[in-house]
Amino acid sequence: MKQAMIYKGFAPEELSKDDLAKINRYTRRELGVDEVYVFPLILCDNEIDRDFERFSIEALHKLRRLFLGKTGIFDHNPKGTNQTARIFHTAVEQDALRTTATGEIYHFLTAQAYMVRSEKNKDLILDIDAGIKKEVSVGCAVEEVLCSVCGKNVKKQPCQHTSGKLYDGVPCHYTLNKPTDAYEWSFVAVPAQPAAGVTKAYTADEQDCGSLNAVIAKLKATDTSVTFSRNDVNILNEELDRLHQLAETGEIYRNELKKEVLRSAALSGSGISQKAVSAIADKLTAEELRELKKSFASAGGKQPVPFLQTAGSLLPHGSNENTQFLI
Numbered sequence: 661m662k663q664a665m666i667y668k669g670f671a672p673e674e675l676s677k678d679d680l681a682k683i684n685r686y687t688r689r690e691l692g693v694d695e696v697y698v699f700p701l702i703l704c705d706n707e708i709d710r711d712f713e714r715f716s717i718e719a720l721h722k723l724r725r726l727f728l729g730k731t732g733i734f735d736h737n738p739k740g741t742n743q744t745a746r747i748f749h750t751a752v753e754q755d756a757l758r759t760t761a762t763g764e765i766y767h768f769l770t771a772q773a774y775m776v777r778s779e780k781n782k783d784l785i786l787d788i789d790a791g792i793k794k795e796v797s798v799g800c801a802v803e804e805v806l807c808s809v810c811g812k813n814v815k816k817q818p819c820q821h822t823s824g825k826l827y828d829g830v831p832c833h834y835t836l837n838k839p840t841d842a843y844e845w846s847f848v849a850v851p852a853q854p855a856a857g858v859t860k861a862y863t864a865d866e867q868d869c870g871s872l873n874a875v876i877a878k879l880k881a882t883d884t885s886v887t888f889s890r891n892d893v894n895i896l897n898e899e900l901d902r903l904h905q906l907a908e909t910g911e912i913y914r915n916e917l918k919k920e921v922l923r924s925a926a927l928s929g930s931g932i933s934q935k936a937v938s939a940i941a942d943k944l945t946a947e948e949l950r951e952l953k954k955s956f957a958s959a960g961g962k963q964p965v966p967f968l969q970t971a972g973s974l975l976p977h978g979s980n981e982n983t984q985f986l987i
């Protein structure tokens with residue numbers, strides 16, 4: 661997920677016939693100039709972002725086509741299916757006076773989106789018009805994620821370089837190339853940003869970037885695919901390691917519990933074979949195993965249940981044969 665910015669909408673008189681014709685390609689009926697609200701967005705650019713990723717200029721041109729017609733949803737009202745906007749125009753623009761960290765001329769993908777002026781959208785339109793910028797999460801799938809140090813496509817062949825780390829004094833970054841799909845975009849309301857002309861900004865969630873919750877939220881926010889930064893991947897790997905360790909501990913605990921169930925079953929005098937109890941135990945959760953152990957123990961409670969003891973304590977006092985355990 662990348663962050664884009666939307667800006668104040670156009671007044672109806674600013675809309676050209678051409679704009680309206682483009683919009684009406686997506687509508688069920690012809691909409692008039694007073695019925696639509698149009699606002700511009702900057703979707704992405706070729707500058708290295710704080711995930712140490714950037715789009716290639718070629719990718720921006722491909723995304724220009726992919727984002728055309730894509731709808732955006734306002735996340736503060738997920739059920740409000742009417743609160744959607746659609747991109748009807750996209751363009752790759754450049755700022756000849758600005759160069760990126762890699763020395764390219766700054767290129768950015770702009771879009772224009774429209775929404776229907778309705779009672780439901782009134783507040784939203786007011787917000788945008790009031791200059792409260794809305795940030796937009798945009799997502800896309802790319803075929804290539806190229807390491808700036810070795811040039812390898814790390815999506816296919818991981819390399820040993822770490823994004824953000826310095827190599828010969830230059831931080832490693834990834835170039836996102838060959839986009840294959842652009843997803844629906846979603847609006848996130850945020851307070852106005854002090855910096856003007858910001859082309860990429862972050863939501864409150866994104867500021868939490870680097871936390872496991874933020875990475876999981878990113879995962880849950882998509883139902884197709886998502887691009888993760890190197891940092892996100894590291895966080896996920898750490899979490900996987902932690903869960904593996906927990907699972908190992910759980911496995912040990914479960915095996916111990918199963919042994920206790922088998923022992924209680926044997927002592928309960930229920931007559932059920934160890935093999936049958938073992939097969940049942942294998943299908944039970946830890947909670948169920950504890951229950952089973954309890955019921956075997958209470959059934960066996962009618963008879964004296966010997967404790968697990970060392971053989972030594974059962975042997976006559978003074979015996980030396982106390983090295984064996986009676987189980």
Ligand SMILES: [Zn+2]
Nearest residue numbers: 807810819821
């Ligand atoms: Zn590399």
